[in-house]
Amino acid sequence: MKKIKKTKSIVFKMFIITFVSVMSLITIIFLVQSLFINKYYITKKIDNIIKNMNSFSKQYKQEKWSFDELARQINKFEGNNNTTLTVNGLSYDDMQVEEYILTLQVANSKYYDIYISKSDLLKAFDGEMPTQYQKFYLEAVILDTEILTPIKINNHKIYDILGQESFIILKGNAILINISNVMDNITISSGMDIQVERAVDVINFTDIEDMTPQYSKKDDVYYKIDDMPFTNVKQVNFTKIIEIDNVTKTYINATASLQPVGEVMSILSDYYIIFYLLAVIISLFIAWIYSRSISSPLLNITKIADKMAGMDFSIKSTHNSDDELGVLSNSLNILSTNLDEALTDLKGANKQLVIDMEKEKQQEKVRREFVANISHELKTPLGIIKGFAEGIKDGIKKEKSNYYLEVILDEIEKMNTLILDMLDLCKFEAGKIEDKEGFDIIKLINKAVTLLEMHIRDKQLKIDIEGDFTKVFGVKFQIDQVIMNLISNAVKYCTNNSTIIITGEIIDDNNYIYIYNEGNKLTKEELDSIWLRFYKIDKSHNRENRGTGLGLAIVKAILDGHGSDYGVINKQNGVTFYFNINIL
Numbered sequence: 001m002k003k004i005k006k007t008k009s010i011v012f013k014m015f016i017i018t019f020v021s022v023m024s025l026i027t028i029i030f031l032v033q034s035l036f037i038n039k040y041y042i043t044k045k046i047d048n049i050i051k052n053m054n055s056f057s058k059q060y061k062q063e064k065w066s067f068d069e070l071a072r073q074i075n076k077f078e079g080n081n082n083t084t085l086t087v088n089g090l091s092y093d094d095m096q097v098e099e100y101i102l103t104l105q106v107a108n109s110k111y112y113d114i115y116i117s118k119s120d121l122l123k124a125f126d127g128e129m130p131t132q133y134q135k136f137y138l139e140a141v142i143l144d145t146e147i148l149t150p151i152k153i154n155n156h157k158i159y160d161i162l163g164q165e166s167f168i169i170l171k172g173n174a175i176l177i178n179i180s181n182v183m184d185n186i187t188i189s190s191g192m193d194i195q196v197e198r199a200v201d202v203i204n205f206t207d208i209e210d211m212t213p214q215y216s217k218k219d220d221v222y223y224k225i226d227d228m229p230f231t232n233v234k235q236v237n238f239t240k241i242i243e244i245d246n247v248t249k250t251y252i253n254a255t256a257s258l259q260p261v262g263e264v265m266s267i268l269s270d271y272y273i274i275f276y277l278l279a280v281i282i283s284l285f286i287a288w289i290y291s292r293s294i295s296s297p298l299l300n301i302t303k304i305a306d307k308m309a310g311m312d313f314s315i316k317s318t319h320n321s322d323d324e325l326g327v328l329s330n331s332l333n334i335l336s337t338n339l340d341e342a343l344t345d346l347k348g349a350n351k352q353l354v355i356d357m358e359k360e361k362q363q364e365k366v367r368r369e370f371v372a373n374i375s376h377e378l379k380t381p382l383g384i385i386k387g388f389a390e391g392i393k394d395g396i397k398k399e400k401s402n403y404y405l406e407v408i409l410d411e412i413e414k415m416n417t418l419i420l421d422m423l424d425l426c427k428f429e430a431g432k433i434e435d436k437e438g439f440d441i442i443k444l445i446n447k448a449v450t451l452l453e454m455h456i457r458d459k460q461l462k463i464d465i466e467g468d469f470t471k472v473f474g475v476k477f478q479i480d481q482v483i484m485n486l487i488s489n490a491v492k493y494c495t496n497n498s499t500i501i502i503t504g505e506i507i508d509d510n511n512y513i514y515i516y517n518e519g520n521k522l523t524k525e526e527l528d529s530i531w532l533r534f535y536k537i538d539k540s541h542n543r544e545n546r547g548t549g550l551g552l553a554i555v556k557a558i559l560d561g562h563g564s565d566y567g568v569i570n571k572q573n574g575v576t577f578y579f580n581i582n583i584l
Contacts, residue, residue, distance in 0.1 A: 014287075014290070014294055015287050015288060016287075018286065018287035018290045019283050019284060019287035022283040022286055022287065023279070023280065023283050026276075026279045026283065030272060030275075030276065034272070042225070042236075042258060045236070045256060045258070046218075046223060046236055047218075048081070049081055049083060049236070049238055049254060049256055050218055050219050050221040050223070050238065051219070052077065052080070052081055053221055053238055053240045053252060053254060054219055054220070054221065054240070056073065056077055056085075056252065057240050057242050057252055059073070060073070060087070060242070060250075060252075061242050061244060064244070070087065071099070072115050072147075074087065075101070075113070076147060077254075079146060081254075081256065082256065082257075083254045083255060083256040084254065084255050085252070085253070085254045086251075086252075086253045086254075087250060087251075087252050087253075098117065098118045098181065099115055099116065099117050099118070099181070100115075100116055100117075100118060100121055100179055100180065100181055101113055101114070101115060101179070101180050101181075102114040102115075102116060102121075102130075102176060102178075102179050103176075103177045103178040103179075104138070104174045104175060104176050104177055105174065105175045105177055106138070106170065106172060106173075106174050107172045107173060107174075111146070111177065112140075112146060112147065112148045113146055113147050113148070114140065114147075114148050114149075114150050115147070116150055116153075116158070120150075120153075120156065120158050123156045124136070124153035124154050124155075124156040124158075125153075125154065129179075130176050130179065131176070132176060132177070132178065132179070133175055133176060133177070134175070134176045135173055135174070135175055135176075136153060136154050136173070136174060136176065137152075137153070137154050137172075137173060137174075138150065138152070138153055138170070138171070138172065138173070138174040139151040139152040139153075139169065139170070139171045140169075140170045141159075141168065141169060141170070142168040142169075142170055148170065151169075215239070220240065221238055221239070221240050222238070222239045222240075223236055223237060223238045223239070224236070224237055225258075228257065233257060233258065233259045234257075234258040234259075235255055235256065235257050235258060236255070236256045236258065237253070237254075237255050238253065238254040238255070238256070239251060239252070239253050240252040240253075294325075297317075297321075297325045297329065298325065300317060300318070300329075301317055301325070301328060301329055301332060303315075304316070304317050304332060304336070305332065308332075308335075308336055308339065311343065313336045313337070313339055313340035313343070314340075316333050316336065317329040317330075317332055317333050369533070369534075374418075374422065378415060378418070381411035381412075381414055381415050382411075382415075384407065384408075384411050385408050385411050385412065388404040388405075388407050388408050389404075389408060391404055392404050392405070418550070421550040421551070421554065422550065424481070424550075424554055425533070425550055425553055425554050425557055434475040434478065435475070436473055436474050436475055437473070437474075437475075437476055438471050438472070438473050438584040439471065439472065439474075439476045439479075440469070440470075440471050440472075441469055441470070441471075441472050441479070441483075441504075441511060441513070441581065442465075442469040442504070444476075444479060444480045444483050445465060445469070445483055445487075445502055445513075446465075447480070448480075448483045448484045448487045448488075449463050449465075449487065451484070452484075452487060452488055452491055455488075455491050455492075456491055456500075459491065459494065459496045459497075460496055460497045461491065461494055461496075461497075461498060461499070461500055462498070462499040462500070463499075463500050463502065464499055464500070464501045464502065465502045465504075466501070466502070466503055466504070467503040467504035467505055467514075468504045468505060468506045468511070469504040469511065470506060470511055470583055470584075471583070471584045472511050472581045472582060472583055472584055473581070473582050473583070473584040474562055474581050474582065475558075475561075475562070478558045478561070478562075479558070479562075479581060481554065481555075481558065482554075482555050482558050482559065482579065483513070485551040485552065485554060485555050486515050486555060486577050486579075487500070487502070487515060488551070489551060489552065489577070490515050490516075490517035490577070491517075493517060493519045493520070493575070494517035494518055494519050494574075495517075495518045495519050495574075498517070498518035498519075498574075499518065500515070500516065500517045501514075501515075501516040502514070502515050502516075503516070506583065507580070509582060509583050510565075510580040510581065510582060510583060511580065511581055511582075511583055512578060512579075512580045513578060513579055513580070513581075514576055514577075514578045515576065515577045515578070516571060516574060516575070516576040517574050517575060518573050518574040519574050519575060520575075521570040521571075521574070521575060522568065522570055522575055527568060527570075530552055530568060531552050531553060531555075531556040532553060533549065533550060533553045534549035534550065534553075535549055535552075535553075536549045555579075559579050562581060562582075564579050564580050564581055565579065565580045566578065566579035566580070567579075
């Protein structure tokens with residue numbers, strides 16, 4: 001596999017791209033925050049207050065709140081918008097009820113405010129004003145996140161709204177945290193107008209046009225941003241002018257401090273470096289994880305492809321996913337399997353081709369040797385037949401003509417035996433399938449001994465048959481020929497007045513047959529060549545030795561066809577041929 005530089009590897013490239021991308025995004029976010037968040041916050045705060053002031057003004061104009069309701073709504077507006085609010089132009093005649101604000105803690109540890117008149121307060125606490133941290137029983141309706149409408153305090157019932165299922169009812173003990181009079185925050189100004197004492201810049205213009213140079217206008221609300229007195233903090237002043245019954249002008253003024261956003265931006269600027277360093281560390285980690293998750297299967301696939309290039313198809317990709325990498329991995333495995341099968345088939349075909357070519361060469365060599373051997377074997381008898389036939393033709397004496405004819409017939413018989421042996425050998429070597437059957441091998445041995453009895457008697461030999469013989473499975477006439485050829489071969493080369501020993505032995509599922517004869521041992525050359533065609537141990541070319549040189553070659557072809565184990569072994573005083581055959 002080619003070595004890849006780290007700076008050029010896909011892992012490094014993906015790591016750099018991912019890291020730069022994440023850091024660029026984080027940097028852009030920080031820049032946008034530092035440049036625009038302050039302006040966005042101010043704009044959003046102004047829009048919200050303008051929207052809520054218009055809603056407040058609309059309700060005030062339509063519902064014509066009493067003084068205690070107005071105080072309640074002012075308190076609610078200030079709590080929800082973090083502002084101070086004043087309403088000018090309201091008549092003192094509307095102030096008829098003395099009302100208190102009770103801040104209390106209920107069982108769920110939340111804090112709520114309750115607005116209650118002094119008369120109801122005294123009735124609820126038996127004619128006495130309650131004290132701080134005093135416990136009492138409360139039933140109330142939750143109308144707002146911070147304000148409750150009391151239904152019943154202790155035994156005094158204030159409102160009867162329990163039948164309305166749309167309200168959320170709160171029941172249980174409560175603790176009084178603080179009590180204050182709504183009127184404590186209200187004072188009378190000149191002209192019978194009222195205002196909330198919250199240091200609000202109260203603006204009372206006689207002409208709306210006078211506001212245009214100093215204030216901006218949006219949705220009928222005038223506002224301007226300026227500095228709070230004696231501080232560096234910015235604030236926004238709002239003014240909404242409404243007319244009640246098209247006669248009385250009411251000025252609704254609100255002031256909102258911009259100090260919170262300034263504090264936040266100041267803190268953020270101090271910690272931007274810490275945030276940025278943390279972002280760098282997180283980006284490095286994310287880039288490393290992402291690059292490894294993508295590159296790991298790619299590296300694995302690359303290694304497998306490199307192995308395939310080296311003709312090694314044993315390793316398969318283990319990456320399994322539903323994305324493109326999973327498809328690539330599966331395709332690579334299929335390609336590897338197909339190439340491996342194709343290469344295996346090709347190797348097998350090449351191996352078989354080599355075997356076939358080698359076999360063809362061997363067969364060609366055998367054919368040439370066969371032609372040479374058969375020519376040699378037929379040349380001598382044909383020469384003898386020709387010579388004796390010419391003698392008869394030339395008119396030899398009558399008493400010799402009979403001898404000449406016997407010689408000619410004898411040579412013809414030898415040629416006939418040679419040709420028959422050659423035909424048998426060709427048939428056996430062709431591997432023609434014959435029907436196998438079960439038979440007693442001892443019967444074939446006894447038959448062969450009987451047929452060779454004359455030759456045995458001529459050489460004054462003794463035949464000993466010993467050991468175990470059983471029923472075997474094979475082609476009977478072929479095994480019969482094997483036994484006949486081996487015993488006749490033993491008789492032919494056995495020393496006169498000696499013993500031929502035929503032994504049977506059962507090993508596993510085979511019956512082994514051993515045929516021993518006394519005589520000369522075989523040389524190494526003879527041991528290597530004895531199974532070849534036309535090979536004869538007798539080098540004297542004695543015509544009286546009637547062998548064709550094909551007997552053992554026929555034995556070899558038959559035993560090869562049966563898949564038998566066979567061979568020849570030199571013993572102390574002679575030679576042993578052996579073979580085995582399957583037991584039935």
